[in-house]
Amino acid sequence: MKKHFLTAMGFCLVLAMAACGGGEKTEVIEAREDSLSGPDTAMHTMHADTAMYDEAVADLSGTKADTVVTGVARFVRRDGKVELTLTLNVPKKANSTVAVHFHEHGDCGDEGKGAHGHWNPTKEDHGKWGSAKYHSGDIGNIKLDKDGRASLTIETDRWTIGGPEKTNILNRAIIVHSGVDDYTTQPTGNSGSRIGCGVINKK
Ligand SMILES: [Cu+2]
Ligand SMILES: [Zn+2]
Known part of the structure; x- marks a missing residue:
């Protein structure tokens, strides 16, 4: 029983480390979203062809x-x-x-x-x-x-x-x-x- 408990503890440690690595993953996703804003902005510029005249x-x-x-x-x-x-x-x-x-x-x-x-x-x-x-x-x-x-x-x-x-x-x-x-x-x-x-x- 005691041996099993220690193994379980070790498992948790691995999970904790994985969770720590998860933080980096989030940053990568955010960076991707930034790069997507380029084409999105271009699309808005296209629609903004609505010059006003006097x-x-x-x-x-x-x-x-x-x-x-x-x-x-x-x-x-x-x-x-x-x-x-x-x-x-x-x-x-x-x-x-x-x-x-x-x-x-x-x-x-x-x-x-x-x-x-x-x-x-x-x-x-x-x-x-x-x-x-x-x-x-x-x-x-x-x-x-x-x-x-x-x-x-x-x-x-x-x-x-x-x-x-x-x-x-x-x-x-x-x-x-x-x-x-x-x-x-x-x-x-x-x-x-x-x-x-x-x-x-x-x-
Ligand atoms: Cu009419
Ligand atoms: Zn009418």
Whole structure:
């Protein structure tokens, strides 16, 4: 019995030494993690290709031969927000109201259908600008005067010129509709056909 006990003691000593060696192993693992941070950082740098710009512009034109639409949307970065100044002229729609939205794709082809649906980076319902829920490009209804002209200014922190995908307005299409946005119908506002379009580009 006594002999067995001593053997057991010796075993424990060996284990204790092994445990001591374990400390070195831990250091090796940490060193490996350090070396992994290299490629990881490089990956973040790749994703960080989100430069921000001070100005952007979209020139609006008609999507169909029979409807004249002209206008300019100018965007300027100011105090962490972006200010839009939009001027619009649709002579055929004088004294009436048209809806304007940012659509997802910067493509005015196929009579504006190339722009696809409303740009909706925050995954909200379509709605009235400034209400509880609305898409980040739901500019909404604009009343045209007797000559079919209108202008409007909006300032918001929901937009950036370049920058994160969730706020980047570059390469979105601004669509002018023939009808009025009811701010209710999902996901379009039932705003009618697409008569005008322009793509937002950095200046
Ligand atoms: Cu629209
Ligand atoms: Zn919308």
